[in-house]
Amino acid sequence: MLERVKENKKENRLAGILSNTKSKYIVGTVLLSGIGVALPRIFHILAGSSAGAMFLPMHIAVLIAALTFGAISASIVAGSSVMLNYLLTGMPALARLPYMLIELVIYAVLLSLFNKKFNSYVSLIATIILGRVLYAGILFAAINVFGFQTYGISVIESIKVGLPGIIIQLASVPFIAKAIKKGIKLDV
Secondary structure, eight states, X not given: OHHHHHHHHHHHHHHXXXXXXXXXXXXXXXXXXXXHHHHHHHHHHHHOTTHHHHHOHHHHHHHHHHHHTOHHHHHHHHHHHHHHHHHHHOOSOTTTHHHHHHHHHHHHHXXXXXXXXXXXXXXXXXXXXXXXHHHHHHHHIIIIISOOOOOSOOHHHHHHHTHHHHHHHHHHHHHHHHHHHHHTTOOO
């Protein structure tokens, strides 16, 4: 009987900790970081080495984090996804890594900011457009002003190649973010 009481106290304490908003943010950020690592692997296994550029799987975890938890969480998901994917698989390639990190953080911040003023669909569309414009400006500056090496793809080409991923983002990210918020009872 005494063991059962202790067990119930532990369960109630754990439930209390997990119901805390800060804990939800931490656990959600960690889980989405894991998804940001797992999803690219799944796409690469199923669709080959060009699947990352085509389906943009790391973007999905970052965008969900931005809509669900905000800019800090989404930026952490972006950084951890890019770095862990590189360390575990060598992808993105080292030449692409800093650009990918900058690109994902741009989307994390923009989507979080837009989502404070607009619904998730308008925010996502604005982020996809403005994010690529800002990213193009950063690429231009990095190459032409600072003399950094490019990784060999233009923003226009990446949009063409990544169109299936953009469609997947528009079709799924707002629904998934809304379901997560509802499921964990998070009022952001």
